[in-house]
Amino acid sequence: MNTSKLSRREFLSYAGIAGSGLLLGCSSLTSSKSPLPKFIEPVDNDPQRLNIFVAIKPDNTVEIVSHRVEMGQGSKTGIPQIIADELEADWNQVNVIQGLGDKRYGNQNTDGSTSIRKFYDKLREIGASARTMLEQAAADYWKVPVEQVYAKNNRVINKNTDKSVTFGDLAELASKQALPDVKTLRYKSPKDFNYIGKPVPVVDLHDMVTGNTTFGIDVDLPNMLVASIERCPVIHGQVKSFDASAALKVPGVVDVIQMPATPETVLFFPLAGVAVLATNTWAAMQGRKALSIEWDLGENQSYDSDEAFKAMHKTLEKSPEVVGKKGDISKGFNAAKKVIEAEYKVPYLAHAPMEPPMATAWFHDDICEIWACVQNPQAVMEHAEKMTKLPKETFKVQPTLLGGGFGRKSKTDFTNEAIFLADKTKKPVKVVWSREDDIQLGYFHAGAVQTMKAGLDDKGKITTWHQKTAYPSIGSTFNHQANSPAGFELGLGFADLAYDFDNVLMEKGQAKAPVRIGWMRSVCNIQQSFALNSFLDEAAHEANITTENMILNSLGENRNVNHEQVYGFKFNNYGEKLKRHPYSTERYKNVLTALTAKTPINEKLPKGQGWGIAVHRSFVSYVSVATKVEVKDGHLTIKEVHCAIDCGLGVNPDRIKSQMEGAMLFGLSLALMGKIDIKSGKVVQSNFHDYPVVRMNQAPEIVVHLVNETENAPGGVGEPGVPPVAPSIANAIFAATGKRYRELPLNQYLSV
Amino acid sequence: MIKLNVNNEMHEVDAPDDMPILWVLRDLLNRKGTKFGCGIGQCGACTVHVNGQPVRSCITPVGIAKNAKIATIEGVDPKGEHPIQIAWKDNNVPQCGYCQSGQIMSALTLLENNTNPSDEDINNHMSGNICRCGTYPRIKKAIKDAAVAMANNAGDK
Ligand code: FES
Numbered sequence: 078m079n080t081s082k083l084s085r086r087e088f089l090s091y092a093g094i095a096g097s098g099l100l101l102g103c104s105s106l107t108s109s110k111s112p113l114p115k116f117i118e119p120v121d122n123d124p125q126r127l128n129i130f131v132a133i134k135p136d137n138t139v140e141i142v143s144h145r146v147e148m149g150q151g152s153k154t155g156i157p158q159i160i161a162d163e164l165e166a167d168w169n170q171v172n173v174i175q176g177l178g179d180k181r182y183g184n185q186n187t188d189g190s191t192s193i194r195k196f197y198d199k200l201r202e203i204g205a206s207a208r209t210m211l212e213q214a215a216a217d218y219w220k221v222p223v224e225q226v227y228a229k230n231n232r233v234i235n236k237n238t239d240k241s242v243t244f245g246d247l248a249e250l251a252s253k254q255a256l257p258d259v260k261t262l263r264y265k266s267p268k269d270f271n272y273i274g275k276p277v278p279v280v281d282l283h284d285m286v287t288g289n290t291t292f293g294i295d296v297d298l299p300n301m302l303v304a305s306i307e308r309c310p311v312i313h314g315q316v317k318s319f320d321a322s323a324a325l326k327v328p329g330v331v332d333v334i335q336m337p338a339t340p341e342t343v344l345f346f347p348l349a350g351v352a353v354l355a356t357n358t359w360a361a362m363q364g365r366k367a368l369s370i371e372w373d374l375g376e377n378q379s380y381d382s383d384e385a386f387k388a389m390h391k392t393l394e395k396s397p398e399v400v401g402k403k404g405d406i407s408k409g410f411n412a413a414k415k416v417i418e419a420e421y422k423v424p425y426l427a428h429a430p431m432e433p434p435m436a437t438a439w440f441h442d443d444i445c446e447i448w449a450c451v452q453n454p455q456a457v458m459e460h461a462e463k464m465t466k467l468p469k470e471t472f473k474v475q476p477t478l479l480g481g482g483f484g485r486k487s488k489t490d491f492t493n494e495a496i497f498l499a500d501k502t503k504k505p506v507k508v509v510w511s512r513e514d515d516i517q518l519g520y521f522h523a524g525a526v527q528t529m530k531a532g533l534d535d536k537g538k539i540t541t542w543h544q545k546t547a548y549p550s551i552g553s554t555f556n557h558q559a560n561s562p563a564g565f566e567l568g569l570g571f572a573d574l575a576y577d578f579d580n581v582l583m584e585k586g587q588a589k590a591p592v593r594i595g596w597m598r599s600v601c602n603i604q605q606s607f608a609l610n611s612f613l614d615e616a617a618h619e620a621n622i623t624t625e626n627m628i629l630n631s632l633g634e635n636r637n638v639n640h641e642q643v644y645g646f647k648f649n650n651y652g653e654k655l656k657r658h659p660y661s662t663e664r665y666k667n668v669l670t671a672l673t674a675k676t677p678i679n680e681k682l683p684k685g686q687g688w689g690i691a692v693h694r695s696f697v698s699y700v701s702v703a704t705k706v707e708v709k710d711g712h713l714t715i716k717e718v719h720c721a722i723d724c725g726l727g728v729n730p731d732r733i734k735s736q737m738e739g740a741m742l743f744g745l746s747l748a749l750m751g752k753i754d755i756k757s758g759k760v761v762q763s764n765f766h767d768y769p770v771v772r773m774n775q776a777p778e779i780v781v782h783l784v785n786e787t788e789n790a791p792g793g794v795g796e797p798g799v800p801p802v803a804p805s806i807a808n809a810i811f812a813a814t815g816k817r818y819r820e821l822p823l824n825q826y827l828s829v
Numbered sequence: 830m831i832k833l834n835v836n837n838e839m840h841e842v843d844a845p846d847d848m849p850i851l852w853v854l855r856d857l858l859n860r861k862g863t864k865f866g867c868g869i870g871q872c873g874a875c876t877v878h879v880n881g882q883p884v885r886s887c888i889t890p891v892g893i894a895k896n897a898k899i900a901t902i903e904g905v906d907p908k909g910e911h912p913i914q915i916a917w918k919d920n921n922v923p924q925c926g927y928c929q930s931g932q933i934m935s936a937l938t939l940l941e942n943n944t945n946p947s948d949e950d951i952n953n954h955m956s957g958n959i960c961r962c963g964t965y966p967r968i969k970k971a972i973k974d975a976a977v978a979m980a981n982n983a984g985d986k
């Protein structure tokens with residue numbers, strides 16, 4: 078992504094209007110042609126123009142594009158906060174525009190907790206560049222050197238005369254300025270930040286409390302058809318035959334269309350099935366119920382998740398493959414005073430965003446417009462090209478608000494379904510996923526088995542560590558032959574080990590994917606942190622020291638760990654350079670001690686109550702969690718959850734807090750109740766009654782501490798809260814009852 | 830044709846009696862503020878009021894609302910100045926926002942009958958409304974704030 082701007086002439090022809098203002102690129106032109114008033118007509122792309130974030134209007138308003146999507150994490154506010162700050166814009170004059178899918182923005186895949194950490198510097202550059210152009214324009218106007226002027230609060234001020242001129246008045250002049258050399262840009266000193274680090278309310282707040290939002294499900298177009306699709310319940314099964322006559326009799330149903338066969342490598346292609354299209358959602362759903370389909374369920378119909386867990390256990394016993402090592406574990410175990418072993422299991426999980434996947438597509442005038450709740454608009458374009466063989470530029474993707482995402486909506490199978498049906502019918506088509514579709518046919522978090530073995534010396538110090546894991550890989554979605562955890566998955570809290578043991582062996586085993594596998598909020602950190610933090614707690618009890626001391630001792634010296642050097646494991650550090658985001662055991666320790674200093678984890682408790690702790694680094698941020706539970710008459714109550722996050726520089730502390738609150742409850746849901754079973758190749762659960770998520774009566778008090786809010790480069794926020802939650806609960810239950818639960822969810826042992 | 834009173838406006842819709850109110854509102858009347866989350870009465874995203882009672886519109890056939898008053902999020906206060914909306918904004922409650930129409934419609938009926946709800950009252954009344962993003966602590970706080978504001982407003986009158 079480079080900063081570039083449109084020439085005046087280009088701008089005029091681009092926008093078709095005269096007398097407008099500064100434009101550092103532009104995707105923000107409202108066209109009367111757009112059928113949806115809230116959305117902006119996709120504009121023509123020019124690969125030369127790379128910066129399309131800022132436009133100043135003659136009325137002194139500032140349009141700032143948020144190029145990532147909004148699903149509750151707050152980046153639609155955080156991104157413009159950064160730009161507006163460097164720009165010296167007045168927040169009250171800022172209009173935030175949702176960016177279309179467009180590679181000029183750089184990566185738009187809103188996952189991996191990347192929106193701020195990957196773009197912070199670039200967004201400041203964009204703001205500073207625009208501000209410089211405004212300052213230069215004012216200097217030209219007053220005929221003074223640019224050093225004599227400065228921007229503040231949507232105006233540029235002349236230092237000598239104290240006269241000022243608004244951004245709006247400067248807009249036209251500024252747009253004629255040459256693009257400043259990036260190297261010459263001046264950046265604000267953090268002490269002068271107006272918006273970075275401030276709890277700015279989210280830009281859609283008013284619409285959210287008045288019911289005026291547009292999510293994927295809310296898109297409506299003239300003559301639009303709504304599609305409800307009956308998909309094959311077993312992956313790689315196919316439609317043998319179907320009878321649509323009863324469906325077609327349902328009032329409102331206008332068409333029944335067979336979906337294409339599921340390809341061997343599932344990618345983001347549609348699943349095999351039959352679509353019922355109607356003039357409204359209810360009719361489409363009723364029509365779908367009236368379908369009669371004969372399936373060829375294929376070979377996956379014999380899959381059973383319980384059996385698969387046993388098979389994973391076996392592969393770890395028999396034929397693991399080395400992932401990383403240090404020292405010699407057999408010598409270490411021989412010399413150990415005590416050896417402990419445990420096996421942990423986390424089941425398959427579904428994302429269950431509050432809004433199921435929804436997508437609308439419409440072919441017209443040689444383009445296909447798409448409005449959908451997608452996390453990755455550019456992936457929509459790429460995968461539409463794969464399916465239709467039309468050039469990806471054909472697809473103009475306008476992300477709506479997302480009613481939650483959690484990784485599910487990074488997969489663009491549902492937009493491909495809408496595109497397929499829109500092409501067949503030559504009408505706008507909205508594909509509506511039911512909750513049952515969402516729970517049963519998504520891209521699941523893979524069930525996993527992890528075995529742990531540790532050797533302790535006579536002082537209770539862990540000297541030797543042997544860990545093995547097996548689960549179906551996300552890689553299987555992109556290559557059907559992938560059948561063991563990939564490096565990027567093992568680097569999510571398994572092989573990126575923080576702890577300093579003399580002898581370490583890390584191994585993995587094989588597992589075949591029985592469903593589509595995808596990434597879900599914090600991904601493999603879920604199971605890998607559960608095993609790691611549970612086992613450290615077990616070791617602490619074995620050594621008769623506090624878990625906090627076991628963790629701090631085991632972390633060893635303050636140092637930056639290089640996993641490639643220590644273990645021969647190529648750790649990709651969440652796509653960040655170790656120089657910018659070192660793997661710091663000091664920050665690991667700090668985030669834990671900052672929490673325990675403020676939380677009474679060693680208080681004397683009544684019988685049946687206990688505290689548990691866990692700490693984890695993920696998405697280059699550090700999070701600790703302390704949970705207090707009560708177990709009484711077989712019932713588990715989560716009484717309090719306290720957490721601390723060190724995510725480096727925070728842009729919006731209120732949204733960091735809200736993400737942590739959300740992550741605590743997301744972690745609680747999966748720890749207490751999250752479980753997807755697969756029997757005869759089909760997902761057993763179907764809706765919130767049998768795939769429950771936490772409700773208000775189960776939600777504890779949550780306390781969030783932000784640690785080191787200004788030091789260090791920004792790290793991830795959306796995901797890192799989740800991994801320590803489940804082990805903190807299991808550890809608390811052990812403290813309360815002496816019972817160790819090594820398999821999630823906990824409602825198989827206790828009522829919740 | 831079915832005659833419906835939605836937010837004190839009369840509408841005529843051509844819908845079968847068994848079509849749930851949710852889809853009548855959303856697809857036939859283009860009132861999109863009421864959301865779909867589960868379709869089986871489990872999540873509360875679709876909560877509206879029928880004659881002042883909170884109902885899950887995804888499982889409530891429109892036929893029963895023929896002579897009733899339906900109230901939706903769009904009718905609370907389009908300016909967003911109802912005390913409950915103000916409390917929601919003051920506490921920055923929403924994350925994704927998708928469940929919030931239903932949360933607000935449920936909370937309103939709690940506050941209509943209980944001017945000073947305890948944590949337990951709130952839990953009991955609100956546990957039918959799922960928020961997958963996890964905004965419960967803030968919803969609880971906002972309900973209490975709104976209760977205070979509404980009590981003060983009532984005192985003023
Ligand atoms: S959509 Fe009606 S209760 Fe969930």
Ligand code: FES
Pocket residue numbers: 149431480481923924925926927928929959960961962963964
């Ligand atoms: S705010 Fe997202 S589901 Fe409640």
